Amino acid sequence: MWTWFFQLASPPHFYRMAASLVPWLLWPALLLILVGAWGGLVLAPADYQQGEGYRIIYVHVPSSYLSMMVYVTMAVAAGIGLIWRIKLAHAVAASCAPVGATFTAAALITGMLWGKPMWGTYWQWEPRLTSELILLFLYFGYMSLRSAFNDLNQSDRASAVLALAGVVNVPIIHFSVLWWAGLHQGPSISKIDAPSIAFAMLWPLLVMILGFTLFFLGILAMRVRGEVLEREFHSRWAQDVLRGVSRVEAA
Amino acid sequence: MVLVGLFVAGVAAAVGLALRAFQENLLYFYTPTQAIAGEAPxxxxxxxxxxxxxGSVRREPGDLELRFDVSDNEKTMTVAYSGVLPDLFKEGQGVIAMGHLGADGVFQAEEVLAKHDENYMPPEVAATMATDGQGTPAAPPRSDAALN
Structure with missing residues (x-):
């Protein structure tokens, strides 16, 4: 079991394995997103209050969900890298940040577009919106801290500490609608009661969330490949890969 | 390593300050009970x-001003507003009004936002629920959902 673990953490092995993983993640992701979009935009009925306008939920909720899940992934990877000094884990954490920041921006923008017609405002400094904006700044802070060092080890360690400290914001975002009186409504799916969203509207949303998740994993696998190649630039295997010698692929 | 230490200290200070600010501004809105009790600054x-x-939304003929009563199930406060209302503004719905409390006890609103609940369902289902009185009420929505 441990050999398997160490093999996984070995950059050349990961580089090869991730390549074969990517199509298995991205093609199903595309299929699920198409099915979810069809289900959400065409098959699902209009809402009793918001009419057709609620359909932005099919982008807003998956983006928001991933903005938090990517952060947790990043923090866990950074923590593993910090504790066990696994370089691949730092590479994973570093690769998460821009993707997570993009999902966060997507969640904020779709939320603003949704808020204007329904609530009557693009933006309010209320708990959910504010904590999600802090998440965006955490991603930005993480990325700029990484680029502030010349030494890769220092950059890995410092940014890992920031990623771990920032993880407290994730439960704050999730529970903000329950802990404080704000403008954003409470959770429709992730609660103990039955979901307060009709099944015909719910299934495309779940399909979209799964599709977005696989999309993230596929993009992450691609990004980590690039990251390890850059980190191991001077090593034998990376040079072989870059020269097109398929030693790694054959090994 | 000194730099890292400084940075972590900086982050800790920033988080501390943010939490302090959040403590002071935790209240995004006041309920009519709190406003009448004078808890609002x-x-x-x-x-x-x-x-x-x-049944509380009323408009004087020939006047742009709209008046409606906002309730938290305990106390009620009249709100006066002249401006554009969001689509989801309606009787029985949650609302957040920004403005100031007048000397006459009427809340003079400059901005009115609609707060909807977390229920999503087709209109037919909502209509059935309203007549049956079963399940989650469609209209009016649960007051706790709208106030949270």
Whole structure:
């Protein structure tokens, strides 16, 4: 079991394995997103209050969900890298940040577009919106801290500490609608009661969330490949890969 | 390593300050009960949140000003507003009004936002629920959902 673990953490092995993983993640992701979009935009009925306008939920909720899940992934990877000094884990954490920041921006923008017609405002400094904006700044802070060092080890360690400290914001975002009186409504799916969203509207949303998740994993696998190649630039295997010698692929 | 230490200290300070600020501004809106009890700061702009009472929306003929009553199921406060209302503003719905409390006890709103609940369903289902009185009420929505 441990050999398997160490093999996984070995950059050349990961580089090869991730390549074969990517199509298995991205093609199903595309299929699920198409099915979810069809289900959400065409098959699902209009809402009793918001009419057709609620359909932005099919982008807003998956983006928001991933903005938090990517952060947790990043923090866990950074923590593993910090504790066990696994370089691949730092590479994973570093690769998460821009993707997570993009999902966060997507969640904020779709939320603003949704808020204007329904609530009557693009933006309010209320708990959910504010904590999600802090998440965006955490991603930005993480990325700029990484680029502030010349030494890769220092950059890995410092940014890992920031990623771990920032993880407290994730439960704050999730529970903000329950802990404080704000403008954003409470959770429709992730609660103990039955979901307060009709099944015909719910299934495309779940399909979209799964599709977005696989999309993230596929993009992450691609990004980590690039990251390890850059980190191991001077090593034998990376040079072989870059020269097109398929030693790694054959090994 | 000194730099890292400094940075972590900086982050800790920033988080501490943010939490402190959050403690002071935890209240995004006041309920009518709190506003009537004088818990809201005097002369400052505040937000008032609650449910628009059924049958309370009224407009004087020839006047742009709209008046409605906002309730938290305990106390009620009249809100005066002239401006554009969001699509989801209606009686029995949650609402958040920003403005100041007048001397006459009427809340003068400059901005009115609609707060909807977390229920999503087709109109037919909502209609059935309203007539059956079963399950999650469609209209009016649960007051706790709208106030949270």
């Amino acid at each position: 005097d002369g400052k702009k505040i937000r008032l949140g609650g449910m628009v009472q059924e």
